[in-house]
Amino acid sequence: MNINMTLIGQTIAFAIFVWFCIKFVWPPISNALHERQRKISDGLDAASRASRDLELAQERADATLRESKEQASQILEQANKRSSQMVEEAREQARAEGERIVASARAEIDQEVQRAKDELRAQVSHLAVSGAERVLEASVDEKAHRKLLDKLAAEL
Amino acid sequence: MAGNNPSPTEYIQHHLQNLTFGYHPENGWSMAHSAAEAQEMGFWALHLDTMGWSIAMGVLFIWLFRKAGKVATTGVPGTLQNIVEMIFEFVENTVHGAFHGRNPIIAPLALTLFVWIFLMNLLKLIPVDYVPEIFLRLGVDYMKMVPTTDPNATLGMAFGVFLLIIFYSLKVKGVGGFAKELSLTPFNHWSLIPFNLVLEIIGLLVKPLGLGLRLFGNMFAGEVIFILIALLPFWVMWTLNVPWAIFHILVISLQAFIFTVLSVVYLSQAHEHH
Numbered sequence: 001m002n003i004n005m006t007l008i009g010q011t012i013a014f015a016i017f018v019w020f021c022i023k024f025v026w027p028p029i030s031n032a033l034h035e036r037q038r039k040i041s042d043g044l045d046a047a048s049r050a051s052r053d054l055e056l057a058q059e060r061a062d063a064t065l066r067e068s069k070e071q072a073s074q075i076l077e078q079a080n081k082r083s084s085q086m087v088e089e090a091r092e093q094a095r096a097e098g099e100r101i102v103a104s105a106r107a108e109i110d111q112e113v114q115r116a117k118d119e120l121r122a123q124v125s126h127l128a129v130s131g132a133e134r135v136l137e138a139s140v141d142e143k144a145h146r147k148l149l150d151k152l153a154a155e156l
Numbered sequence: 157m158a159g160n161n162p163s164p165t166e167y168i169q170h171h172l173q174n175l176t177f178g179y180h181p182e183n184g185w186s187m188a189h190s191a192a193e194a195q196e197m198g199f200w201a202l203h204l205d206t207m208g209w210s211i212a213m214g215v216l217f218i219w220l221f222r223k224a225g226k227v228a229t230t231g232v233p234g235t236l237q238n239i240v241e242m243i244f245e246f247v248e249n250t251v252h253g254a255f256h257g258r259n260p261i262i263a264p265l266a267l268t269l270f271v272w273i274f275l276m277n278l279l280k281l282i283p284v285d286y287v288p289e290i291f292l293r294l295g296v297d298y299m300k301m302v303p304t305t306d307p308n309a310t311l312g313m314a315f316g317v318f319l320l321i322i323f324y325s326l327k328v329k330g331v332g333g334f335a336k337e338l339s340l341t342p343f344n345h346w347s348l349i350p351f352n353l354v355l356e357i358i359g360l361l362v363k364p365l366g367l368g369l370r371l372f373g374n375m376f377a378g379e380v381i382f383i384l385i386a387l388l389p390f391w392v393m394w395t396l397n398v399p400w401a402i403f404h405i406l407v408i409s410l411q412a413f414i415f416t417v418l419s420v421v422y423l424s425q426a427h428e429h430h
Contacts, residue, residue: 002176002194002198002201003196003199003307003308004176004198004199004201004202004203004312005178005200006201006203006308006309007308007311007312007315008312008313009202009207010210010303010311010313010315011313011315011316012206013207013210013211013214014272014312014313016214017214017217017268017314018261018265018316020329021265021267022261022265024218024222024225026263026264027198027225027227028225028226028228029225029240029241029244030244031223031228032225032228033228033241033244033245035230039230041368065373084284124229132390
């Protein structure tokens with residue numbers, strides 16, 4: 001219970017232990033702890049960043065999907081329009097073609113009729129000449145009456 | 157038990173006597189063989205048991221924490237590292253809360269104080285007769301095992317803290333600033349300088365004294381109770397010994413904590429300008 005040199009000895013021992021602690025004990029533990037704290041906070045940061053990225057990516061994917069759907073429907077609509085247009089065009093063409101065919105047929109028919117008429121006319125004139133010949137019992141000089149006959153044929 | 161059938165007084169005195177080596181006026185440098193001899197040695201004596209056990213505990217602390225520090229990884233910590241880190245963070249948080257300055261020495265100082273005092277206090281939970289009896293068999297007369305029941309140990313640490321308080325007061329405030337703080341607070345008037353000086357110097361000296369005596373008082377009182385309990389018949393001892401020991405688990409850590417926190421607070425005050 002006496003106060004003696006032990007007091008000084010304790011102070012010295014205390015100083016040495018504190019010095020040793022400052023020098024060799026505190027730094028490695030402190031470093032390891034703070035390094036781990038940093039790592040954990042980095043990890044948490046990275047995780048939150050990743051989840052934010054994921055959210056963004058999802059949003060982007062949604063947007064792309066929506067866009068592509070829209071595009072698809074647009075394309076579909078266009079295609080529909082185009083097909084109906086094509087049908088319409090084809091119908092128009094077919095109609096025009098039909099009309100043209102009808103017209104050309106009509107023209108041909110007219111031509112045919114004209115030719116038949118001409119032939120008929122020629123035959124009639126011939127018949128008329130031969131009939132007149134038979135009636136007159138004399139040969140009519142075809143050359144002499146040519147003019148007359150042509151006139152007759154034209155009148156028919 | 158020490159000696160042959162000692163009386164309770166002898167038993168208690170024996171258990172409270174340190175193993176002393178010092179300069180005896182008649183015998184020169186020698187071991188003290190009785191309390192009276194130790195008394196006669198005066199200041200020039202060393203408590204070998206106090207020094208030995210405290211240094212052993214200090215070395216244990218350094219070794220454990222150094223070992224944990226060496227293998228400290230930033231990955232998953234092991235058991236020892238976990239315990240060390242828990243204590244470390246506890247001390248770091250305490251210092252962070254109590255110390256309002258920037259000084260890289262304070263936190264390691266607090267860690268050393270806390271763990272060292274805790275380990276020294278912990279020796280108290282070893283039954284009071286075990287170690288003295290073993291040493292008696294080995295021919296050592298006295299063995300007061302718990303260093304913190306020796307005022308030399310507690311006041312020695314408090315003295316170390318006191319030196320740091322003075323050092324940082326002078327370093328941060330300068331000689332003039334420190335002198336001004338001592339002489340012009342609490343009453344800022346020249347006529348009251350002597351009064352202020354007396355008040356402040358007493359206040360300053362009370363810090364280490366209170367620090368050391370608080371720890372010593374608590375530990376010594378607890379030790380005396382343990383010794384008194386040891387005087388009871390062996391079959392009834394446990395009824396008092398067990399609750400007292402369980403209670404002392406609290407006291408041991410609490411006193412270590414109080415010593416540490418107060419040291420940090422005093423050092424924080426030394427860093428503050430008024």
